[in-house]
Amino acid sequence: MSDFTHLAISASDESKGLVHKMREIVDGKVEMETNSNKDLLNISIGDPTFFGNLPVHQVMKEAVKEVVDSDNFNGYGPAHGLLCARQAVAKHYTTPEAPLTEDDIIITCGCAGAIEYCFTVFGNSGQNILVPSPIHPLDCCVTASRGLKLKFYQLLPDRQWEADVDQMDQLIDTDTVAIVVVNPSNPCGSVYSKQHLLDILAVAEKHSLPIIADEIYSDLVFKGQHSYPIATLSKNVPILSCGGMAKKYLVPGWRVGWILIHDRHDRFKKEVVPSLIKVSRKSLGITTLVQAALPKILDTVPKSYYENIMSLVEANANIAYGELSVVGGLTPVMPSGALYMMVGVELSKFPHINTTVEFMKKLMSEESVYIMCGECFRFPGFIRLVLLIPNDKMKLACDRIREFCGRHYVECI
Numbered sequence: 001m002s003d004f005t006h007l008a009i010s011a012s013d014e015s016k017g018l019v020h021k022m023r024e025i026v027d028g029k030v031e032m033e034t035n036s037n038k039d040l041l042n043i044s045i046g047d048p049t050f051f052g053n054l055p056v057h058q059v060m061k062e063a064v065k066e067v068v069d070s071d072n073f074n075g076y077g078p079a080h081g082l083l084c085a086r087q088a089v090a091k092h093y094t095t096p097e098a099p100l101t102e103d104d105i106i107i108t109c110g111c112a113g114a115i116e117y118c119f120t121v122f123g124n125s126g127q128n129i130l131v132p133s134p135i136h137p138l139d140c141c142v143t144a145s146r147g148l149k150l151k152f153y154q155l156l157p158d159r160q161w162e163a164d165v166d167q168m169d170q171l172i173d174t175d176t177v178a179i180v181v182v183n184p185s186n187p188c189g190s191v192y193s194k195q196h197l198l199d200i201l202a203v204a205e206k207h208s209l210p211i212i213a214d215e216i217y218s219d220l221v222f223k224g225q226h227s228y229p230i231a232t233l234s235k236n237v238p239i240l241s242c243g244g245m246a247k248k249y250l251v252p253g254w255r256v257g258w259i260l261i262h263d264r265h266d267r268f269k270k271e272v273v274p275s276l277i278k279v280s281r282k283s284l285g286i287t288t289l290v291q292a293a294l295p296k297i298l299d300t301v302p303k304s305y306y307e308n309i310m311s312l313v314e315a316n317a318n319i320a321y322g323e324l325s326v327v328g329g330l331t332p333v334m335p336s337g338a339l340y341m342m343v344g345v346e347l348s349k350f351p352h353i354n355t356t357v358e359f360m361k362k363l364m365s366e367e368s369v370y371i372m373c374g375e376c377f378r379f380p381g382f383i384r385l386v387l388l389i390p391n392d393k394m395k396l397a398c399d400r401i402r403e404f405c406g407r408h409y410v411e412c413i
């Protein structure tokens with residue numbers, strides 16, 4: 001008998017095609033060393049639990065405990081979500097302009113699950129979806145495995161990261177099946193004006209395309225800003241809005257997200273909605289324990305809970321913008337919401353640093369400051385800062401970035 005014990009078992013092309021750039025770096029595939037004389041300042045990942053400075057609301061803990069103790073939610077629920085959870089989400093997000101009932105809600109495994117469902121129900125191999133650049137790496141991950149192509153429309157840093165709407169219009173062809181809009185934006189921290197959203201909707205309407213809106217940061221905006229759910233601004237464009245608890249309720253590990261289905265003229269009714277439900281059956285849905293706690297959580301947790309997060313983020317944005325806008329070679333773009341700030345790096349001023357991946361690694365090895373390189377968002381030449389760290393540490397991180405840049409900066413003659 002031959003000995004096959006040494007032969008590696010092959011994995012499918014589909015699974016091998018799954019690339020999530022950021023997770024590869026965060027999970028340690030890309031080698032990163034710190035300076036052992038300086039404590040690590042991690043402003044690279046958008047996990048609000050990371051520093052322990054943002055405690056989970058008491059009501060949320062009680063709500064889940066009550067569900068566990070009730071013994072009522074240990075069985076299978078409907079794959080697309082418990083009725084009480086779908087009712088709670090519908091009630092929380094319904095508006096007069098974009099009304100929702102429980103039949104318009106699909107509960108998913110985080111917002112990531114919502115995005116996966118949406119990308120699964122639109123298009124076939126060879127067709128394409130329009131997505132923003134820079135882009136959150138999740139989107140690339142799902143489509144590549146299905147043979148869908150991504151077409152990138154540019155977000156413009158000198159216009160507060162507004163989308164290049166003319167380019168969006170020109171990229172659309174007969175194989176385009178949907179447009180993805182991320183607002184407020186990760187990684188940019190931008191919040192679109194009503195007029196800009198109307199301009200995007202006009203493109204979708206002209207080409208009769210649906211929109212997949214990643215709105216996990218809706219409500220997470222700075223004082224005086226307003227984020228419009230895109231569905232509230234259109235009567236004609238069918239929209240799937242993806243959201244979840246992770247960021248607003250500070251519990252990414254709870255893995256609860258949702259799709260709000262804003263059907264228009266019944267264009268999703270015949271195929272898209274039944275398909276979303278079929279896709280949910282692949283995993284028989286998500287844990288019932290957090291779903292059953294949703295009614296209490298969405299009803300009771302006050303606005304001030306996430307307004308507090310946003311005042312921390314806004315203070316950090318002001319610190320980082322103030323500190324970094326005077327550093328030669330750096331161009332921070334002031335955000336208006338979400339948890340992030342993008343900073344342009346003029347690499348020609350740093351002759352010993354060739355890419356923003358190298359910038360990230362060197363900053364880590366010399367200053368123990370961990371930022372995320374733009375390459376993770378398919379946007380080299382920029383770095384992303386996460387603004388959830390305590391304010392004094394943000395200041396310290398910026399001081400170290402300034403010293404680092406000063407050391408490597410060379411003025412061209």
Ligand SMILES: *Cc1c(COP(=O)(O)O)cnc(C)c1O
Pocket residue numbers: 046109110111112113136138182185186214216243244245246247252255256257
């Ligand atoms: C964090 C994030 C997600 C993922 O959210 P989960 O609920 O943790 O799956 C999706 N989209 C964007 C833009 C995000 O920043």
